[in-house]
Amino acid sequence: MPALVLLGAQWGDEGKGKATDLLGGSVDYVVRYQGGNNAGHTVVVGDQKYALHLLPSGILSPGCTPVIGNGVVVDPAVLLSELSGLAERGVDTSKLLISGNAHLITPYHTTLDKVSERFLGKRKIGTTGRGIGPAYADKINRVGIRVQDLFDESILRQKVEAALDSKNQVLAKLYNRRAIAVDQVVEELLGYADQLSGYVVDTTLVLNNAIDQGQVVLFEGGQGTLLDVDHGTYPFVTSSNPTAGGACTGTGVGPTKISRVIGILKAYTTRVGAGPFPTELLDEDGEKLRTIGGERGVTTGRDRRCGWFDAVIARYATRVNGLTDFFLTKLDVLTGWERIPVCVAYEIDGKRVEELPYSQTDFHHATPIYETLPGWSEDITQAKTFDDLPKNAQKYVQALEEMSGAPISAIGVGPGRDETIQINSFL
Template identity: 55%
Template sequence: MPGLAIIGAQWGDEGKGKVVDLLAEGADAVVRFQGGNNAGHTIVHAGQTWKFHLIPAGILSPGTLCVIGNGVVLDPAVLTREIEGLRARGVDPSHLRISANAHVIMPYHLLLDSAGEIRLGKLQIGTTRRGIGPAYEDKAARLGIRVQDLLDEKILRKKIATALEPKRAALRPFDKDPAIGLQAMTEDGLTFGHRLEPFIADTSKLCWELLDDGRKVIFEGAQGAMLDLDHGTYPFVTSSNPVAGAACVGAGVAPRDINEVWGVAKAYVTRVGAGPFPTELDDELGAEIRRRGGEFGTTTGRPRRTGWLDLVALRYAARLNGLTALAITKLDVLSGFERVQVCTRYRGPDDAVFDDFPYHQSILHHATGEY
């Protein structure tokens, strides 16, 4: 350190929250830099179980500044519930800061996300239907609502009206839903803005000041490298970039500010939703690993697909992120199995062998692991 990125080195759910929680007590800040409440971290701290979807894992360390960076898309209803949940359990959230430039998930994003998945039918990606993708779409289209907009009624109303215009046809089935009326969304947005205002800040400057002073800052990734929008198993990916390089953009810091990158991987592999999975155990053994490991989504409760440790994918993640260290979690889950396998290469179409992660998706979809 001072700048340390913690990155998921698989398809998410590797135990990043636990690693961050362990390191947070010795850090000056923990920063979320991408994703939204589609990612969930379960942490056992001082004998209590905590589940976070937006707030950084370091929130349980009172001396650690916790930052939701500009690269995050946040649902203000979810965030305020998390804040109130902390207060109800005796945790002071006053060391939380939210980037004024972070984008907001609006009610219409949730509706569009669900409608999009239903429309795809058997070709569904398997999103969490939390509005993440549509919110990032609006951000790229320059139609997004930012956290700072929740503090100005005139700006908020105008931006919502502008964002709604190209969505009218897609939202027509929901015309009678009062939650997506312009007046209702403006009023609700202003209410959330008022509740979140004490936490809103120029978080890029805060991070720069800490790093410039030689303080220790942890950049907490969500999901995993194999779900990266550009480098993952597209189109079965998330809508952001969970790789280490995205920490600079999503937190507003310079590349030279990140000195170390730690990857987190389980001793086996899990995946939620659709997409290729060369080492998948779609049998009783996979079900047993799921049961032992408690492999059910923190956000959705969906059962996770399970498989053997995949070193081909792990090497790829190490290269993408420039890992300087690797934390392996859940080794104990495999205790007692007569045989534990590790995939070292793939067997693809036409009996071709791949030591490196295939760049062509048609190969990956038909690849099987060799152990």
């Protein structure tokens, strides 16, 4: 039985929650392997809509065990609030497992995130201000606080003191802010220990044992390929690795145990925050995509920037992730356009470029080269098979598949769990 990775193939917000939820009833574990509560998934089950920020989408599937892996950074207050909110709606959250090696987002991380973004002014990255970057920076600098530290007050205090020694200097002398008291942070963090203790286990051992026993494990990435700190549009990226390799480092499961890598593609393109976006539309078409697609960030509440489908970044996602399949979402949003442009290449300094340029400078100056495909006007939300789609919608999907370099195995034709056409099984 397979271990699968499911990740965003654009700049995030592609509909990963819907895809994960669709598979949730067929898998035994769904694992978040990176990011924090800067990621957001919307899952629609019947007439109920759920907005998940930190929890794996599998939390909504009764037979599935949701897991937060060691590569995630956890804001305990946000996590407990999210668990409480789901419990109030009748969702069983008792099966959640959390890696003791996952790092914590502390109050000083969120403070530093917000003040540093304001300090950057026009040069700001466009972070969510939730402390994600500073928490990952502390992890790399080896001054981070891990979930397991909540259960040893002595170690916790030592680590908080070490972290605040330098951070209070920065807050006071660079940003003109008051120092943060060690006792205040320690007391707040210790207050989460009892509430979280029942969830914390050695998730690396659990997941490897599950795969060895033939159970199905789905690794769920947050954000998207072009936001990867190594492979994205740096510096306008997140602070972790949403690409397929991050599933291994973020869970402790080796690459030889992963059998399939599924990329989620929106039928057009969006991104949130600053950074280059070659196909961005600043006209009526862009506003129409935003309105019909409901393009507002689940976590941030910010309007998403919208543009036509970009086959160059789709091919790039196929390459750096080793994608075996695509799940194409929100095809229904394109209903009503007479003709639909698709970016097939870029023009950079007068030359046609068909692969993502490695140079940040070149990508900032990339101009999209479009091919225009015929649109359709028929409602596709009731389509159950590929043949149910209008001919032009079929041609659009086939063109995107050919340009992107991996087969499209499922198509989202509406927001609901059942509004999906499955062409090939992922399992």
